[in-house]
Every structure is written in structure tokens, then in C-alpha cells.
Amino acid sequence: MELFEATIHIRDRCICLHAQRAARALARRFDDALRPHGITSGQFSLLNVLNRPEPVSMGPVAKFLAMDRSTLTANLKPLERNGLIRIEVDPDDRRGRKLSLTAEGRKTLRAAMSIWKKEHAELEREIGIDADLLRAGLRTIA
Amino acid sequence: MELFEATIHIRDRCICLHAQRAARALARRFDDALRPHGITSGQFSLLNVLNRPEPVSMGPVAKFLAMDRSTLTANLKPLERNGLIRIEVDPDDRRGRKLSLTAEGRKTLRAAMSIWKKEHAELEREIGIDADLLRAGLRTIA
DNA sequence: TAATATTCTATTGATATCAACCAATTGAGG
DNA sequence: CCTCAATTGGTTGATATCAATAGAATATTA
Numbered sequence: 284m285e286l287f288e289a290t291i292h293i294r295d296r297c298i299c300l301h302a303q304r305a306a307r308a309l310a311r312r313f314d315d316a317l318r319p320h321g322i323t324s325g326q327f328s329l330l331n332v333l334n335r336p337e338p339v340s341m342g343p344v345a346k347f348l349a350m351d352r353s354t355l356t357a358n359l360k361p362l363e364r365n366g367l368i369r370i371e372v373d374p375d376d377r378r379g380r381k382l383s384l385t386a387e388g389r390k391t392l393r394a395a396m397s398i399w400k401k402e403h404a405e406l407e408r409e410i411g412i413d414a415d416l417l418r419a420g421l422r423t424i425a
Numbered sequence: 426m427e428l429f430e431a432t433i434h435i436r437d438r439c440i441c442l443h444a445q446r447a448a449r450a451l452a453r454r455f456d457d458a459l460r461p462h463g464i465t466s467g468q469f470s471l472l473n474v475l476n477r478p479e480p481v482s483m484g485p486v487a488k489f490l491a492m493d494r495s496t497l498t499a500n501l502k503p504l505e506r507n508g509l510i511r512i513e514v515d516p517d518d519r520r521g522r523k524l525s526l527t528a529e530g531r532k533t534l535r536a537a538m539s540i541w542k543k544e545h546a547e548l549e550r551e552i553g554i555d556a557d558l559l560r561a562g563l564r565t566i567a
Numbered sequence: 568t569a570a571t572a573t574t575c576t577a578t579t580g581a582t583a584t585c586a587a588c589c590a591a592t593t594g595a596g597g
Numbered sequence: 598c599c600t601c602a603a604t605t606g607g608t609t610g611a612t613a614t615c616a617a618t619a620g621a622a623t624a625t626t627a
Contacts, residue, residue, distance in 0.1 A: 286531060289538055290476040297541070298548060299451040300470045301560055304491040304567040306448035309441040311615075323615095325583075328442045334432040341606065349446040354584050356607060361582070378592045378605040389428060396431055399439070406440060406566075413562050418443055420559035423552055425446035453585075465585095467613075483576070496614050498577060503612070520575040520622045 302424070309406075316402040320395045321365070327399065329358055330384065330392045333368060338381035340373060349425045367391055444566070451548075458544040462537045463507070469541065471500055472526065472534045475510060480523035482515060491567045509533055 294300070313324035322330070332344055345355040359382070362368045367388035373379035384392065407414045436442070455466035464472070474486055487497040501524070504510045509530035515521035526534065549556045 286535055286538075287476060287478065290473045290534075293473050293538070293541060296560065297470065297473075297545065298552070298556065298560060298563075299455050299466050299545075300473075301563040301567065302444065302448045302451050303467065303470065305563040306444045307614075308491045308567045309444050313441045314615080323582080324441050325445065328439065328445070331432045331435050331439075331442075334429060336429065342604090349450045350583095351585050352606065353586085353608080357583065373605095376593070376605080378590095380606070392432075393428055396428075396435070399435065403439065403441075410440070410562060410565055413558065413565075414440065416555065416558050417562035418438065418440060420552060420555050420562065421440075421443040421447040423555075424548075425443065425450045449584075456585080465612080484574090492613095493615050494576065495578080495616085499613065515575095518575080518623070522576070 298424075302421075312406075313399070313402060316398050317395055320391055320398065322367075322391060322395060325358065326362060326367075327392075327395050329362065330367065330388060330395070333382050333384050334389070334392060335383075338371070338383040340379045340381060342379075344382065362388070440566075444563075454548075455541070455544060458540050459537055462533055462540065464509075464533060464537060467500065468504060468509075469534075469537050471504065472509065472530060472537070475524050475526050476531070476534060477525075480513070480525040482521045482523060484521075486524065504530070 310324050313327070317324060317327055328348070329344075332347055333339065341352060341355055341359075345352045348355070350358075359368065359370060363370055366385055369381075369383050369385055371381045371383075373381050410417060452466050455469070459466060459469055470490070471486075474489055475481065483494060483497055483501075487494045490497070492500075501510065501512060505512055508527055511523075511525050511527055513523045513525075515523050552559060
């Protein structure tokens with residue numbers, strides 16, 4: 284069966300499949316680690332992107348995260364509801380929004396960082412010396 | 426601000442963030458490519474996993490995909506509704522299900538494979554010689 | 568064999584993800 | 598100015614994702 288052989292090849296080599304699988308495993312892992320602080324791995328990443336000296340608008344954030352704008356809209360909601368971020372109309376361009384962390388958001392971010400540091404060090408240990416290569420490869424894709 | 430510096434470090438180095446970003450970009454890319462055949466990149470992967478000489482049960486499939494079992498339950502629904510797969514109670518263990526492709530599923534899979542081949546070759550070209558290293562790194566994680 | 572534990576899947580509720588479409592605003596030409 | 602195009606987010610509908618929980622069937626053990 285050539286169809287079956289092709290399937291074997293794809294299961295072994297498809298980078299998209301491998302990436303989704305790794306993304307799921309990593310998200311679960313960091314979700315678990317961050318759960319005591321009430322945020323997910325995705326929310327942690329988003330808080331980091333929003334932690335800037337000056338407020339950002341949504342476009343650049345979505346682009347940095349390689350995420351659809353409407354996905355970002357959705358992802359902001361629980362963070363705003365929980366008081367971790369602020370969403371304000373940009374006075375200079377009333378179509379846009381200015382996103383920033385609240386004091387509470389910075390507090391949560393700071394606390395979550397220590398968890399991240401520990402968990403990520405352990406992850407890099409498991410990956411071995413290839414961690415930099417892996418990052419580089421992922422950056423090429425996204 | 427040390428908090429800001431820590432954020433920069435995380436944005437640059439967090440493997441979880443890089444993986445999610447790459448996963449989103451790749452999913453969009455293959456979703457686009459496969460759209461003419463009416464399936465997504467995730468459904469394509471799932472069809473490949475289900476394309477075996479003998480039916481499989483859900484547990485091993487979920488494990489192979491590094492996916493929660495309940496996620497798999499959800500993912501099977503549109504495929505079954507569209508007639509691409511069959512879900513049957515395992516007569517030897519009536520808790521379990523036996524999953525298999527229908528003729529229609531095999532037909533769709535075969536057609537989608539040619540798209541995958543083209544798109545994946547282009548992707549590997551873009552990634553360069555690191556494609557094998559990237560795969561290896563992703564496999565270590567998942 | 569009966570009671571208990573384990574395994575397998577489904578369901579629910581919350582968030583994540585994207586495409587398609589829409590509304591409001593701004594910008595560019597005329 | 599005024600029209601029209603482009604930009605910026607939001608909304609909706611479908612699928613994806615997981616934790617928690619529940620139900621059914623099997624396996625274990627007393």
C-alpha cells in the first residue's frame with residue numbers, strides 16, 4: 284500500500300505535526316507550572332509582550348505573536364476582566380487601542396517569572412545543547 | 426527596571442512562546458494550502474494517524490498526538506460528520522472505540538497528500554539544512 | 568463472587584484559534 | 598471639503614484545547 288507508506292513518511296517528518304505536538308506538550312507543561320498564579324502559558328507570554336515602558340496597540344502585538352487580530356481580542360478579555368491589563372482607546376487614532384499592564388498585572392507577572400525561570404531551566408536541561416538551534420529553527424518559521 | 430529586562434529575556438528565549446508562535450504560523454500556512462480539500466492541517470495529521478491497516482483506539486492516538494483524550498473526542502466529530510472516518514465500539518472492550526478511515530477519507534487523504542508534499546518541500550527549503558535538527562528538537566519535547 | 572479500583576470515553580465550561588464579515592476611523596485624491 | 602480606499606478592532610461561527618467531572622465497562626482483590 285503506497286498510501287500507507289506515504290502516511291508513515293508524513294507521520295515521521297511533517298514539521299507542522301511535530302510543531303503542534305510540541306506546542307501542546309509545552310503549553311500543558313507551563314500551564315501546570317503557572318496554575319498557582321492563575322494564568323496560563325499563553326497569558327504569561329501575552330503579559331510579557333505587554334510589559335513595556337509605553338502602551339502598545341494591538342496590531343504589533345498580534346504580529347509579534349504570529350496571531351490573528353481577532354484571537355488577540357479574545358485573549359485580552361480574561362486578562363482585562365481579572366484586572367491584569369488595561370485597554371484604552373488611543374486618543375491619537377480612535378480606531379486603535381492602547382494596551383498596558385496594571386499594577387496587579389505587573390505583580391502577577393513578577394511572581395510568574397520565578398516559576399518560568401525554574402521550569403524553563405529544567406526544560407533546557409532536558410533539551411540539551413540543542414536549545415539554541417531549536418529556538419533558531421522556530422524563529423525561522425514564525 | 427529589572428522587570429522589563431526580565432521580560433526582554435523571556436520574549437527572546439522562551440521556548441514555549443517560540444513553539445506556540447511557530448505552531449500558529451504553520452497551522453495557518455497548511456490550513457490555507459489544504460483548504461481546497463476541505464480539511465485543516467490538524468485534520469490532515471489526524472487522518473494520517475488513523476490511516477493504518479487495523480483500526481486504532483483513541484488512547485494511543487491521543488498519546489501519539491500529545492493531545493488530551495477529550496480533545497481527540499472533539500476533533501473526531503467533524504471528520505465523522507463529513508464521512509471521512511468511522512467510530513465503532515470495540516467489541517472486545519466495550520469501553521473503547523475503534524477508529525478507521527472510510528473510503529472517502531482515504532480519497533481525501535490521498536488528494537491532500539500531494540498538497541502536503543509540495544508545501545512541505547517549500548517549507549524545508551525555507552528552513553534550510555536545519556530541518557532535521559528542528560524535527561529532532563521538537564521530538565525531544567513532545 | 569462481591570466490592571473496589573482502574574481504564575476508557577464523553578460532556579461541560581472556559582479559553583484559544585482563525586476566517587469572514589462588519590463598523591468606525593483615518594488617509595489620499597480630486 | 599468629499600468621496601473612496603485602507604487601516605484598526607470587534608463580532609460571529611466553527612473548530613481546537615484542556616481540566617474536571619461523570620458514566621460505563623473491565624480488572625483486581627478480598
